[in-house]
Amino acid sequence: MITAAIWPALDYSRVPYRLYHDAEIYACEQDRIFRGPAWSFLGMDTEIPNPGDFRATWIGETPIIFNRDESRAVRAFVNRCAHRGALVRRELSGNAEQHICIYHQWCYGLDGSLMAIPFRRGIRGKGGLDASFEMGAHGLRQLKVGNINGALFGTLAEDPEPLEDYLGAPVLAQLRRLFDRPVRVLGYNRQRIRGNWKLYAENTRDNYHASLLHEFLVTFGLDRSTQVGGVKMDSRHRHNITWAEAESDTEEFARQAYAGARVRNDFLSLREPALVAFRAEREDKLNIAITSVFPSAVFVQISNSLAVRQIRPRGVDEVEVFQTMIGYEDDPPEMTLHRLRQANLVGPAGLVSMEDGEAIEIAHRASKPDLDRTTVIELGGGGVISDRDYRVTDVPLRGFWSYYAELLGIEPKGAVR
Amino acid sequence: MTADGASVYALLAEYGALIDAAKFDEWLELFSAECRYQIAPRENFDRGLPAALVFCDSRAMLEDRIRALREANKYNIHTDRHLIGLPRILDDGFAVEAPFAVYQTDQEGETRLFATGLYRDRLEAIGRHLKIRDKLILLDTFAVPSLLATPL
Numbered sequence: 001m002i003t004a005a006i007w008p009a010l011d012y013s014r015v016p017y018r019l020y021h022d023a024e025i026y027a028c029e030q031d032r033i034f035r036g037p038a039w040s041f042l043g044m045d046t047e048i049p050n051p052g053d054f055r056a057t058w059i060g061e062t063p064i065i066f067n068r069d070e071s072r073a074v075r076a077f078v079n080r081c082a083h084r085g086a087l088v089r090r091e092l093s094g095n096a097e098q099h100i101c102i103y104h105q106w107c108y109g110l111d112g113s114l115m116a117i118p119f120r121r122g123i124r125g126k127g128g129l130d131a132s133f134e135m136g137a138h139g140l141r142q143l144k145v146g147n148i149n150g151a152l153f154g155t156l157a158e159d160p161e162p163l164e165d166y167l168g169a170p171v172l173a174q175l176r177r178l179f180d181r182p183v184r185v186l187g188y189n190r191q192r193i194r195g196n197w198k199l200y201a202e203n204t205r206d207n208y209h210a211s212l213l214h215e216f217l218v219t220f221g222l223d224r225s226t227q228v229g230g231v232k233m234d235s236r237h238r239h240n241i242t243w244a245e246a247e248s249d250t251e252e253f254a255r256q257a258y259a260g261a262r263v264r265n266d267f268l269s270l271r272e273p274a275l276v277a278f279r280a281e282r283e284d285k286l287n288i289a290i291t292s293v294f295p296s297a298v299f300v301q302i303s304n305s306l307a308v309r310q311i312r313p314r315g316v317d318e319v320e321v322f323q324t325m326i327g328y329e330d331d332p333p334e335m336t337l338h339r340l341r342q343a344n345l346v347g348p349a350g351l352v353s354m355e356d357g358e359a360i361e362i363a364h365r366a367s368k369p370d371l372d373r374t375t376v377i378e379l380g381g382g383g384v385i386s387d388r389d390y391r392v393t394d395v396p397l398r399g400f401w402s403y404y405a406e407l408l409g410i411e412p413k414g415a416v417r
Numbered sequence: 418m419t420a421d422g423a424s425v426y427a428l429l430a431e432y433g434a435l436i437d438a439a440k441f442d443e444w445l446e447l448f449s450a451e452c453r454y455q456i457a458p459r460e461n462f463d464r465g466l467p468a469a470l471v472f473c474d475s476r477a478m479l480e481d482r483i484r485a486l487r488e489a490n491k492y493n494i495h496t497d498r499h500l501i502g503l504p505r506i507l508d509d510g511f512a513v514e515a516p517f518a519v520y521q522t523d524q525e526g527e528t529r530l531f532a533t534g535l536y537r538d539r540l541e542a543i544g545r546h547l548k549i550r551d552k553l554i555l556l557d558t559f560a561v562p563s564l565l566a567t568p569l
Contacts (some may be wrong), residue, residue, distance in 0.1 A: 187466035270481045272475060340467055341474070348561035
């Protein structure tokens with residue numbers, strides 16, 4: 001059984017490899033995080049515009065459907081029949097008046113209530129269910145649903161912290177910024193990485209790796225650690241915003257800074273510069289804003305490429321990264337084309353993101369045999385977890401682990417938060 | 418002029434062989450001076466959604482992809498093997514559809530199916546050669562294993 005004794009350091013600067021590989025710990029996470037108090041991203045409001053529209057998704061390994069009911073309210077349920085535990089809705093998306101399980105045709109309404117059961121009274125008075133069977137007690141299990149400017153979140157917690165409180169002011173501000181206009185979904189992409197889901201959750205909070213692993217950023221002048229930027233967290237440090245401002249450094253300064261790193265600093269240019277050209281869409285200068293929401297959502301702006309990623313654990317050794325690419329409804333066709341071009345930057349074939357798949361797989365593979373050894377998280381120093389106005393840091397990883405420890409009930413006495 | 422079967426087969430065979438041999442500059446020469454290259458997840462294509470995994474709507478963008486692969490990107494060390502099925506040659510002979518599978522083999526000799534899907538090509542005759550003007554790769558395996566670096 002996992003206990004608080006697993007942590008070698010009270011500031012979470014050491015994480016035992018066991019946490020990425022132990023099946024029992026993985027099961028515990030499903031229970032205490034994904035089916036626990038956390039809020040998870042479900043999808044976008046605009047994906048289900050009409051009554052009866054539904055989409056299937058996942059919270060951890062739990063199958064979920066969300067739909068718009070007759071009153072136009074968004075509802076979300078565990079996608080599992082009360083009868084035999086089968087998926088009720090097998091399609092990923094569509095429009096329907098009811099959700100009917102194929103196994104024995106149990107039929108649920110758009111509010112999740114159990115509406116009809118075939119042969120409920122049997123045939124010629126024989127068989128069927130007892131008169132005492134309560135239809136009302138066998139609906140689909142409901143989630144609580146929250147909506148931030150069209151971004152839908154759900155939780156299985158009975159009495160959750162209000163979504164706005166859970167996200168905290170900095171994350172709320174980022175989401176309201178990203179979703180300041182009605183969005184249009186441009187498409188999806190998926191990546192299956194042979195590594196534990198937390199390696200991906202850490203990766204999105206790790207500002208230090210960005211321009212070292214993803215050399216495209218520096219080589220082609222899209223993003224450099226010499227730009228003005230930093231990391232900003234909520235007061236509990238469970239979420240993080242990695243940010244940078246466009247054109248906030250000089251070539252010369254960057255060239256000198258990267259001379260000591262083992263990445264090239266003879267910056268190259270592209271034949272099609274539109275691929276990395278940033279068009280400011282707001283008053284602020286942010287050209288990188290990566291908002292990681294505990295446990296499994298990431299809201300991404302890289303230049304003019306916009307996306308929401310869902311981290312979907314698939315067993316202790318595999319994770320699916322499901323990414324929804326977005327633009328805005330009022331984008332002129334030329335801006336949509338610009339976003340489709342910049343979609344080349346992200347996703348499984350992304351010019352600045354493909355390396356993450358490889359980095360996570362090699363970390364997962366090499367850490368597996370030595371479960372009591374640990375990672376090192378000390379960029380930007382150990383000790384107190386706090387915001388930083390520089391980019392060579394991985395402090396937000398310690399914030400992730402501190403909330404992780406709290407939810408799993410393994411927070412050591414005297415640990416930082 | 419129409420494109421004959423033998424030249425289409427030869428083009429497709431060359432296409433797969435050049436990627437598998439990592440001869441990306443020669444592979445680029447199979448495309449017209451003005452060309453498009455897209456890898457679209459079936460999930461999007463079937464829903465009429467435009468986002469692609471790789472979206473190069475000019476030859477310059479395709480060349481940038483290859484340059485980035487060589488100069489900047491890091492990816493799983495592997496070799497590719499293209500198995501390209503018999504093409505359907507449609508219309509005037511310049512529209513071609515061919516099913517494909519790409520297997521990847523790592524450094525320790527482990528092979529896995531990486532991708533399967535359908536090529537939808539629009540070809541054109543440049544002098545005596547057939548070139549690819551527009552290649553749409555409909556990716557059945559849109560849950561991409563690990564990452565997608567080398568071209569499909």
